[in-house]
Amino acid sequence: MSIERIRVLVADDHPFFRDGLRVLLEATPDTETIGEARDGEEAVRMAATLRPDVVLMDLRMPGTGGIEATRKILEENQDMAIVVLTMVEDDDSVFAAMRAGARGYLLKGADKDEVLLAIRAAARGEAIFGPGIARRLTGYFASPGQAPARATRSAAFPDLTDREREILELVAEGRSNQEIAEALFLSLKTVRNYVSNIFTKLQVADRAQAIVRAREAGLGRERT
Numbered sequence: 001m002s003i004e005r006i007r008v009l010v011a012d013d014h015p016f017f018r019d020g021l022r023v024l025l026e027a028t029p030d031t032e033t034i035g036e037a038r039d040g041e042e043a044v045r046m047a048a049t050l051r052p053d054v055v056l057m058d059l060r061m062p063g064t065g066g067i068e069a070t071r072k073i074l075e076e077n078q079d080m081a082i083v084v085l086t087m088v089e090d091d092d093s094v095f096a097a098m099r100a101g102a103r104g105y106l107l108k109g110a111d112k113d114e115v116l117l118a119i120r121a122a123a124r125g126e127a128i129f130g131p132g133i134a135r136r137l138t139g140y141f142a143s144p145g146q147a148p149a150r151a152t153r154s155a156a157f158p159d160l161t162d163r164e165r166e167i168l169e170l171v172a173e174g175r176s177n178q179e180i181a182e183a184l185f186l187s188l189k190t191v192r193n194y195v196s197n198i199f200t201k202l203q204v205a206d207r208a209q210a211i212v213r214a215r216e217a218g219l220g221r222e223r224t
Contacts, residue, residue, distance in 0.1 A: 040064030081122035172220025
């Protein structure tokens, strides 16, 4: 009797890590690798074409990052399960991934059993987090006043990623693209792309309109 295998798409820009995951998944009776994406844009295209059961998604990749790719994939297919597998473990990234619709969040130091457990859980429609991430979530919500403050801040523009909101706040402070790039250690081209995405999501025509929207929401007022 054949076992129905969970079809997995791996999205990661490191060939060595993709190779390791492919070996693991192919050696496991109930999983298989159906594709490998090298960046977020490729992940979005391959997810639409291959329609995997689960996507293992890195966050930091060239071009479109994992959080934005997650959001775009789930806009087209809400039933697809995405598990973040990354080196990034800061609170903003964890919560941004959750808001984008990820069903799991593991660090790349997770052992193979944890990875397989997360894939199987996500395929069943469950959400699962690695032990370290689970502790961070518990501590986050246990901190008095911390979660509501973040929630209020995020509620202003729910379609924006945390990075986009951070850049919008700097725009609202009157910072130029060059100043934002220097402050966040990003390339000028990357900042321009972020700003363009922000304008599109806010449905504004220019920087001035974006500043007005941001300041009406309370952004950009802390620094002078």
